[in-house]
Amino acid sequence: MMQTQTGNISSSGSGLGIPEAAPETPDILIVDDDPGMRTLLMSTLRRNGFRARGAADSQQMEECLASGRTDLLLLDVMLPGLNGFDICRALRQADDNIPIIMISARGEEADRVAGLELGADDYIAKPFGPSEVLARIRAVLRRGVRTGEQRPFRSKLLRFAGWTVDLPRRELRAPSGAIVTISGAEFDLLVSLLDNAQRVISREALLEMSRARIAGSSDRSIDVLISRLRRKLGDDGEPPLIRTIRGVGYMFVAEVSRH
Incomplete structure (x- = not known):
């Protein structure tokens, strides 16, 4: 479990709705079959200025990806059907360059390396705190892969x-x-x-x-x-x-x- 208090968080629905937000706000898709973790992550992200959607498995994930812009994927390793490693491999084989941060209860080095070899941008082991998740998401988004952010460079x-x-x-x-x-x-x-x-x-x-x-x-x-x-x-x-x-x-x- 993420190490924070949930407060007054609604658990209704599948977590596929999107709150009102500015168009430029980064959109994060959380793929986790644990509804409590999914809701908690969405609440944390929304309180910190992100748009957040949730999916329980690969099928819901595909529906979310097809329905609108997604700037980053928070992808749990242990999922029903296709697991997180399988999903990451499939996205990269399809030349989908969406940033992926994998999350897992298994923090062994071999699992982290496996995720990186498949094309993940980062890997977070459970349990984790909200500040760590936010810091890692912001670090990956700063790379500007999906947001189109441009920073000044000495050369082009x-x-x-x-x-x-x-x-x-x-x-x-x-x-x-x-x-x-x-x-x-x-x-x-x-x-x-x-x-x-x-x-x-x-x-x-x-x-x-x-x-x-x-x-x-x-x-x-x-x-x-x-x-x-x-x-x-x-x-x-x-x-x-x-x-x-x-x-x-x-x-x-x-x-x-x-x-």
Whole structure:
């Protein structure tokens, strides 16, 4: 259970309704088969300025996704039918880049790594407090993957080995010109590497610079993100684009130009 008092929270309905809110307010979809947890999370989010909807399973989730904009998915791992891992895998295979924060009573490192490998942007283990949920949601939304938020950048485009990173649009384009699907955490990590090209960066520094606040410095989360980036960049040449510096961290070895 989330560590907070529920107060006067209505438990009627399935939680699929949307309260009055400004159009630019981020819309969060909570997928959890526990009606108490679902209602509590929705109440917490609404009190803190978010729009919030709830779904009990993958079918209700699909109905919610089809009915309107969703800026972030809070996805429980243990669900009836398709579980959270299956849903995350299906969304990423369909090239749906919606930010996903997985929530689970199982906080083992293997589960966190599995969620990241499937394309989740973050992972929260139960029990958790409302301040942690809000902080993680805000951190993921700051990446601007779905909200279209644009922040000032020193440059608009970064280019390397035929690839292009469009910073305002937060897009990665292959040498062929095709847009490559990339999660918020992957994008932030790639930009951090490009900003420090040809310099060795520790795992801890990369976690901090990319805002991938997923686990402590002993966690394998940064290695998982690096592995996912390498696959998407087709980084199997010699020399590789991202070099592992054993016992220290990583280095992006290609030259990077700014435009």
